[in-house]
Amino acid sequence: MTKDISPQFLFLPFITAVAALLLSTGLQAEPSGPRQANVDARRILAADDEPGNWMSHGRTYDEQRYSLLTQINEKNIDRLGLSWRYDFDTHRGLEATPIVVDGVMYVSGSWSRVYAFDAASGKLLWQYNPQVPPEWAVNLCCDVVNRGVAVWKGSVYVGTLDGRLIALAASDGSLLWSVQTTPADKPYSITGAPRVVKDKVMIGNGGAEFGARGFVSAYDTSTGELIWRFYTVPGNPAEPFENPALEMAVTTWSGGEWWKRGGGGTVWDAMAYDAELDLFYIGVGNGSPWSREIRSPGGGDNLFLSSIVAVRPDTGEYVWHYQTTPGDSWDYTATQHMILAEIEIDGSQRKVIMQAPKNGFFYVLDRETGEFISAKAFTDVNWASHIDQTTGRPVVNPEAHYGQSKPFMAMPGPAGGHTWQPMSYNPVTGLVYFPVMSTAYPYMLESGFKFQSFGWNTGNDDLVTALPEDEAQRKEIKAMLKGWLVAWDPVQQKSIWQVNHANIWNGGVLSTSTNLVFQGNGEGYFNAYSADQGQQLWSFFAQTGITAAPISYAVDGEQYIAVMAGWGGGVPLIIGGMLTDAANQNVSRLLVFKLGGEKQLPPLKVQYRELDPPPLEATPETVQQGKVLYHKYCGSCHGNSAISGGLLPDLRYTQMHAVWQQVVLEGSLRSRGMVSFDQVLNQEDARAIQSYVIARAHRDKANLEGMTKHEK
Ligand code: CA
Numbered sequence: 001m002t003k004d005i006s007p008q009f010l011f012l013p014f015i016t017a018v019a020a021l022l023l024s025t026g027l028q029a030e031p032s033g034p035r036q037a038n039v040d041a042r043r044i045l046a047a048d049d050e051p052g053n054w055m056s057h058g059r060t061y062d063e064q065r066y067s068l069l070t071q072i073n074e075k076n077i078d079r080l081g082l083s084w085r086y087d088f089d090t091h092r093g094l095e096a097t098p099i100v101v102d103g104v105m106y107v108s109g110s111w112s113r114v115y116a117f118d119a120a121s122g123k124l125l126w127q128y129n130p131q132v133p134p135e136w137a138v139n140l141c142c143d144v145v146n147r148g149v150a151v152w153k154g155s156v157y158v159g160t161l162d163g164r165l166i167a168l169a170a171s172d173g174s175l176l177w178s179v180q181t182t183p184a185d186k187p188y189s190i191t192g193a194p195r196v197v198k199d200k201v202m203i204g205n206g207g208a209e210f211g212a213r214g215f216v217s218a219y220d221t222s223t224g225e226l227i228w229r230f231y232t233v234p235g236n237p238a239e240p241f242e243n244p245a246l247e248m249a250v251t252t253w254s255g256g257e258w259w260k261r262g263g264g265g266t267v268w269d270a271m272a273y274d275a276e277l278d279l280f281y282i283g284v285g286n287g288s289p290w291s292r293e294i295r296s297p298g299g300g301d302n303l304f305l306s307s308i309v310a311v312r313p314d315t316g317e318y319v320w321h322y323q324t325t326p327g328d329s330w331d332y333t334a335t336q337h338m339i340l341a342e343i344e345i346d347g348s349q350r351k352v353i354m355q356a357p358k359n360g361f362f363y364v365l366d367r368e369t370g371e372f373i374s375a376k377a378f379t380d381v382n383w384a385s386h387i388d389q390t391t392g393r394p395v396v397n398p399e400a401h402y403g404q405s406k407p408f409m410a411m412p413g414p415a416g417g418h419t420w421q422p423m424s425y426n427p428v429t430g431l432v433y434f435p436v437m438s439t440a441y442p443y444m445l446e447s448g449f450k451f452q453s454f455g456w457n458t459g460n461d462d463l464v465t466a467l468p469e470d471e472a473q474r475k476e477i478k479a480m481l482k483g484w485l486v487a488w489d490p491v492q493q494k495s496i497w498q499v500n501h502a503n504i505w506n507g508g509v510l511s512t513s514t515n516l517v518f519q520g521n522g523e524g525y526f527n528a529y530s531a532d533q534g535q536q537l538w539s540f541f542a543q544t545g546i547t548a549a550p551i552s553y554a555v556d557g558e559q560y561i562a563v564m565a566g567w568g569g570g571v572p573l574i575i576g577g578m579l580t581d582a583a584n585q586n587v588s589r590l591l592v593f594k595l596g597g598e599k600q601l602p603p604l605k606v607q608y609r610e611l612d613p614p615p616l617e618a619t620p621e622t623v624q625q626g627k628v629l630y631h632k633y634c635g636s637c638h639g640n641s642a643i644s645g646g647l648l649p650d651l652r653y654t655q656m657h658a659v660w661q662q663v664v665l666e667g668s669l670r671s672r673g674m675v676s677f678d679q680v681l682n683q684e685d686a687r688a689i690q691s692y693v694i695a696r697a698h699r700d701k702a703n704l705e706g707m708t709k710h711e712k
Pocket of ligand 1 (some may be wrong): 113286
């Protein structure tokens with residue numbers, strides 16, 4: 001741990017003199033604590049009394065993402081315009097929810113960087129770069145994103161991609177302390193926002209695609225000392241269990257040696273706190289590897305994978321759990337946003353927790369006990385027919401338990417029916433607003449799966465997931481992928497309205513007490529709709545796809561709407577080529593709107609490139625071998641079928657063929673995040689991948705000939 005001496009120490013003699021003067025005159029300053037980000041439990045619990053601030057991730061501890069501000073409403077929204085913007089010098093996905101306290105905005109960007117702005121003028125007050133090594137990006141499934149910071153009593157907390165939890169002084173961004181929260185030699189990462197509860201900062205982590213064991217940790221906000229850690233899956237049963245709940249959990253694992261590959265269950269995004277019940281809820285992720293057949297061949301539910309778990313915030317002691325996907329084999333995480341609310345069900349007020357996890361069902365649970373209340377499919381689902389009302393368990397399609405012989409085309413796929421994009425619950429309409437995806441994905445067990453110390457370890461056959469070579473077939477698949485914004489009634493468990501988007505990958509949601517819903521989308525538009533009917537009322541073209549959730553705040557009586565715009569995240573990275581071209585560019589910026597705002601964006605620069613591959617000299621067999629290796633080691637970043645989603649280099653266009661071996665095997669571009677793959681590939685393999693990329697470029701050059709520039 002380190003502690004920097006901050007510049008204001010230089011003024012100590014002056015401050016002491018002023019204090020002495022105040023004491024001598026009998027006027028004592030209020031014991032008000034730090035001037036910046038002076039947030040504590042009292043303020044967050046009474047957040048509705050100061051609706052101009054957005055002091056925690058979901059605004060309030062119940063994470064409803066509902067604004068009580070009223071200045072911007074249905075009647076005047078046509079006057080909403082850009083007040084200020086900040087363009088970041090990074091070009092990767094932005095997923096963060098800003099925090100605003102007393103006129104200062106704190107927000108995280110790509111590479112876990114943190115920024116503080118004057119929330120009214122947009123002036124950058126300070127920035128902090130945790131210097132994440134670029135080569136760590138190979139340990140991330142879903143882009144170098146960060147979903148936000150937390151603030152508490154003058155400090156700003158951020159989790160970094162390489163597993164650190166960092167506390168900064170809100171006054172100037174200087175480092176207060178830093179702790180490594182994950183084993184530094186294992187492929188863990190942090191992209192989720194911390195939550196602060198009772199002077200403890202809670203942080204999870206990710207890495208289940210690579211081989212990780214999930215846990216959530218609580219650290220002392222002032223010292224960074226570890227207070228408790230809750231593991232979500234059992235370790236080696238021959239060794240003592242870290243908590244008593246794992247003794248119960250281990251009885252649901254059977255026959256495998258899951259602990260050697262971590263087992264999964266990472267808590268990579270949602271958490272929520274209920275002060276009244278003193279419960280802290282964590283959303284637990286998928287199994288590692290994906291298939292239960294590998295982890296636990298004797299079957300079983302594999303607790304606490306794909307579950308919501310309630311623990312005590314003081315100790316991490318287990319209280320209850322509900323598992324959304326028993327025996328998960330499909331990357332159906334339950335890490336998605338959890339909203340706490342009181343709603344009337346069958347004539348009685350219930351304290352509920354609501355989630356729309358990846359598996360495609362919308363859940364309403366009793367949050368005192370974890371009792372199942374109801375669940376209905378909100379998107380196309382075929383892995384289970386329904387959730388049994390008596391047992392609260394899914395009725396699983398037997399074909400969904402895929403093997404090695406043929407793929408099961410599951411709906412949803414691993415991107416989920418809904419993933420991390422925050423939802424919004426509007427207590428006036430009683431509706432939950434969130435972006436929905438309809439996707440399908442072929443699951444087939446990889447034959448002869450061997451756990452590797454490097455790269456993805458899902459156990460899924462990489463080749464069956466490769467998109468077809470034929471352009472017409474690819475277009476058919478593209479047309480099947482659907483995305484929309486839904487207004488979901490959690491009592492009736494049904495859609496009230498929906499707005500269809502051209503893209504599947506769209507933004508998180510904000511709703512307001514003035515019947516407004518704000519959402520950005522993958523086409524680059526930031527829109528407002530009426531909350532009761534879904535009528536589009538306003539639109540702004542951001543020039544880049546939006547995935548983050550907006551917030552609203554006020555400074556000096558002026559209401560603002562803010563959103564991080566910047567295309568990226570897992571879906572664009574992996575299947576970006578299947579999305580619409582308009583969004584396939586990243587302009588990383590923070591946009592802030594107010595009534596009468598008149599700022600304009602600079603003109604958009606769009607560059608068209610021509611495919612110009614070298615001659616293809618390899619045999620079809622070599623190209624096929626390259627295709628297999630490409631989808632095993634390259635496709636998760638450079639895009640399925642060598643079509644990039646606009647974030648990382650599209651290898652069909654690369655001009656680096658002469659230095660291919662140095663880049664792939666010697667790590668010559670390590671400083672830009674391209675690590676050496678010499679642990680898993682030899683020279684012949686690297687050449688085969690190069691041949692596949694060249695073949696893909698020739699194929700698409702032929703496909704594109706005759707198309708207009710616009711279509712390209
Ligand atoms: Ca996952």
